[in-house]
Amino acid sequence: MSTRTPVARLRAHVGATVTIAGWVHRRRVLKSVTFLVVRDRSGTAQAVFGEPPEVTEETVVRLTGRVTDNPRAPHGVxxxxxxxxxxxxxxxxxxxxxxxPEVPATLPTVLDHAAFALRHPxxxxxxxxxxxxxxxFRAALDDRAFTEIHTPKIVATATESGANLFRLDYFGRPAYLAQSPQLFKQAMVGVFERVYEVGPVFRAEPHDTARHLAQYTSLDAEFGFITDHRDVMAVLRDVVAAMAEAAGPAAPAVPSPIPAVDFGAAQELLARHTGEDPRGEPDLSPAHERWLGAWAEREHGSAYLFVTGYPMAKRPFYTEPDPADPARSNSFDLLFRGLELVTGGQRRHRYSDYLAVLGDSAGQYADYLTAFAHGMPPHGGFAIGLERWVAQVLGVTNIRGTTLFPRDLHRLRP
Amino acid sequence: MSTRTPVARLRAHVGATVTIAGWVHRRRVLKSVTFLVVRDRSGTAQAVFGEPPEVTEETVVRLTGRVTDNPRAPHGVxxxxxxxxxxxxxxxxxxxxxxxPEVPATLPTVLDHAAFALRHPxxxxxxxxxxxxxxxFRAALDDRAFTEIHTPKIVATATESGANLFRLDYFGRPAYLAQSPQLFKQAMVGVFERVYEVGPVFRAEPHDTARHLAQYTSLDAEFGFITDHRDVMAVLRDVVAAMAEAAGPAAPAVPSPIPAVDFGAAQELLARHTGEDPRGEPDLSPAHERWLGAWAEREHGSAYLFVTGYPMAKRPFYTEPDPADPARSNSFDLLFRGLELVTGGQRRHRYSDYLAVLGDSAGQYADYLTAFAHGMPPHGGFAIGLERWVAQVLGVTNIRGTTLFPRDLHRLRP
Structure with missing residues (x-):
């Protein structure tokens, strides 16, 4: 590899002759001089020519020249x-x-030309x-002695529910794409105690919304020897704080602890302050989540809000009920700027509880129940949607805008 | 979470009363005393009881007791x-x-009871x-300013060849599981210059061998502004050296540079020293790779060997030919202990080259060719099979033994 200076480091080489390489970001022909703005992974820099060179924008070039101070040039050099x-x-x-400076194209144009469009800074x-x-995310969990795992994306049975499954021809047999690593990561708590996985999950979402994709990147964690879901919330708080710090100033700081509101109390708030009365509903609507997000911002100065104690009716079968009220769960959602970013909670860990809740369908989960049959500690975990996180940090309204090559009901390419 | 001491750290607490938690790894009832060996993520430790406690192996327990020196106890405490x-x-x-101490079960038993069996230390x-x-792998590439990416696993067209594709029902349309992130990672060189991805790849392998799986974890890297494949080999060498160091003493040290043999010279060696004459063959057989692995060990004292300059006939369409001999390629394999661990090389970067080599099938790759139509630097990369790496480091003869939940022709569960 020939020696090459990243354009962002030119300032350190004033007076020297260096080689840069990248794409012609912009070509500006003036009366007596032509500027080529060259873009590489580090940024952009300007090169000055007497005669206009015969290159178009996006030509890949290598330039060797003298680094010269010029207060009027971008970055002064x-x-x-x-x-x-x-x-x-x-x-x-x-x-x-x-x-x-702004992307001069609509989202469909950006997506259709992704390999080109993503070059926009x-x-x-x-x-x-x-x-x-x-x-x-990984560093925060590595620090806490979590082990990274890789689990199958081709499965014989649904993990969450029968709905929204992609069906596959597996050597002539039916199989499905995994909707989440949930049951595998739980089983691996029996092996490593603390695990995480960063990987694709698949949902055959029949709805064409700004926040659903057929594939997204799930940041999953699961760990054992907890007391209840509050231990999970404490670890999640630290993980999100680390992510926010890494994401830079666009990400609001994460309070410690993150304010939390019980599901029932959240419904009371909504009934008192909005025109609606959601009491009796088993879940929050997106509009209610937005209202609660604004409320947390107003009352607690926090962009983040835990909602805890969701009714068992709307939580998956592996959710541990609240021991004080079995209709409620030891689970939570984390809202970020009024959008559900994370779902998590304590899971059931007793084999007999799984048999009871699964009833006749226990047989189809027999493989996964192996872990519980052989002794599992109380445990819990969470899953963060990566694309949602980035979209909410940067205020991107459609999740397709934070996915390199989104897949949805209509889009299977590029 | 109640405070808990990892059992491997008991030595630091001699004389104190601590709480440990884990699984009953072993229960040994002697005449006057009963030992429970407790296993947690850090290791095992022994607890001593006067009366045999009523617990079976794999019971999840919490123990609070005094840490006592005992030279005859494992780890002296x-x-x-x-x-x-x-x-x-x-x-x-x-x-x-x-x-x-050894796993007292056959591989099929281990795989059938994975959630239990993987608890064996x-x-x-x-x-x-x-x-x-x-x-x-990630740290080595992060240090070199690579960007991590996540690409689609559901694709409309094959990446490598039409063979071994899993077919999917994508909202009523046909789609496929990605055999590799190859074309996406190349396109992303146009955006980030240097990228890597750790993720699942899918091959509908019709053969039931000890080294093929339907899903495995691919460690992919790709980067631009190279001179040729030797720049890729240099980065790969450093990445594998970092992986070997992290893997510990079982992984042989990686020489710098790794010895390299040209494909033609490798065939000459095989013709001279084995009973066979492979000259004229377009590829090396597994037996030939094993022989070359032993040869590298003998001649160079290296467990690693690059074979370079494979015939274009057996390399995928995106491979850059050797400018001095267009029948040969600027590609390589890295053999580790006589097994192909990595494939890599320089890729084509000129749009016109892709049109020429793809001919009539260029249309089906139109999306991917977008990146090349808009200007791409000379680039190359590699893909390391994670499960193969671990198997070769530890001498595990079947790759299923280094996969948490393997998927193959016959196995879709657990």
């Missing part, structure tokens, strides 16, 4: 008298200009924020 | 006068003893080694 080498000439004209930044957030 | 609390009683008897250790290796 530019490359002068550059020698230009063309590494690759584009075969097609850009569908839109990458150098505009604003779009690329979303995925750098995602990568930093995932690294922080 | 034991818990005396313990108070015992049962957190969960197993519903089923263990299918085999977890406390035997020897088996668990394999996946701790896997987790440490993946962490090292």
């Amino acid at each position: 530019e490359l002068t008298d550059p020698e230009l080498e063309i590494l690759c000439t584009p075969a097609r004209r850009p569908p839109f200009d990458l150098y505009r 604003l779009l690329r930044k979303r995925f750098e924020l995602a990568a930093a957030s995932v690294a922080a | 034991e818990l005396t006068d313990p108070e015992l609390e049962i957190l969960c009683t197993p519903a089923r008897r263990p299918p085999f003893d977890l406390y035997r 020897l088996l668990r250790k394999r996946f701790e080694l896997a987790a440490a290796s993946v962490a090292a």
Whole structure:
């Protein structure tokens, strides 16, 4: 690899002759001078030519020139008298200009031309924020002696419910894409005590909404020897705090502890302050979550709000009930800016509880119940939707905008 | 969470009263005393009872007792006068003893009872080694300014070839499970320059061998602005060296550079020293790879060997040919102990080259070719099979033994 200076580090080389390489981000031909703005992974920098070089935008180039102070240049520095080498000439004209400060294209255009469009610095930044957030998720859990696992994405039975499953031809037999690593990660608590997995999950979402995808990246954690769901909330708080710190100033700081409101109390609040009376409903609507998000911001100065004690009726079968009120659960959602970002809670750990709750369908879960038959500690966990996290941090209204190549009801490409 | 001491740290608490929690790994009733060996994520420790407590192996317990020096106890320390609390009683008897130093069960038994069997310390250790290796893979690439990405696992077209694809019902349309993130990671070189992905890949392998799975974990990397495949080999060498260091003493040290042999020269060696003459063959057989692995060990004292310059005939369409001999490729395999662990190389980066090589099938790759149409630097990358890595490090002969829940022609569960 020939030596190359990232353009963001040019300032450290003023007076020296260096080589940079990247894409022609912008070509500006003025009367007596031509600027090429060159983009690489670190940023952009300007090179100055007397004669306009014969290159179009997105040409891949290598430039060797002198790093020169120029207070009027972006970042105060530019490359002068550059020698230009063309590494690759584009075969097609850009569908839109990458150098505009805002993305000059609609979401469908961006998605259709993803491999090109993601080169826009604003779009690329979303995925750098995602990568930093995932690294922080892992680091926070590594610090707590969690073990990373990789579980099957092809399964013989549904994990959550029979709905929204993608069906597969598995060597002539029916199989399904895993909707979550839930049952595997629980089983692995019996082995490693504390586990996490970062991986794709699949939902055959029949609805075309701004917040659902057919595939998304789930940040899953599960751990044993807890007292109840509050231990899970405490670990989650620290994990999200680490993610927020890694995501930078766009992510609001995470209070310690995150304010929490019981499901029943949340319904009381909604009944008292909104025109509606949701009491008796088993779940919160998206509009109610938004209202609660605004309420947490107002009352607690927090962008984050735990809602605890959801009715068992709407929680999956592996949820541990509240010992004081078996109609309520030891589970929670974490709302971030009024959107459900995380679902979690304490899980059932007694084999007999699973047999009782599953009834006739226990047989189809026999493999997964093995872990519980052989002794499992009280445990719990959570799952964070990565694309939702990034969308909420940056105020991106459609989750497709924080997915490299989204898959949905209508979109199977690019 | 009540305070709890990992059993491996008991030595630091001699004389104190502490609480430990875990599984009853072994129960030994002697004449005047009963030992419970308790296992947690950190290891095992012994607790001493006067009266035999009424617990079976794999009962989940919490013990509070005094940490006492005892040179005859494992690790020189034991818990005396313990108070015992049962957190969960197993519903089923263990299918085999977890406390035997070797795993007292065949591979099929282990796989059928995975959620139980993986509790055996020897088996668990394999996946701790896997987790440490993946962490090292990421850290090595993070240090080199790579960005982690997450790409679709549901695709409209094959990435490698039409064979071995799992077919899916995607909202009534046909779709496939991705055989690799290859084309996505290449496209993302146009955005981030340097990317990696750790994720599942899917192969509908019709053969039932000890080294093929329907799903495995691929450690993929791809980066731009290279001169040729040797730049890729140099980065790969450092990545594997980091993984070997993380894997501990079982992994042989990685020489710098790793010895490399040209494909033609490898065939000459095989013709000269084995009974066979593979010259003219477009690929190496597993037996030839084993012979070359032994040769590298003998001649270079290296468990690792690069084979370079494979014929284009057997490499995928995105492989860059050797400019000096277009029948040969700028690609390589990395053999580890005589098994192909990594495939990699320089990729084509010119749009016109893709059109020429794909011919009539260019249309079906139109989405992926977008990246190349808009200007791409010379680039290359590699993919490491995680389960193979762990198997070769630890001498596990069947790759199912280094997969938590393997999926193959016959196995879709647990």
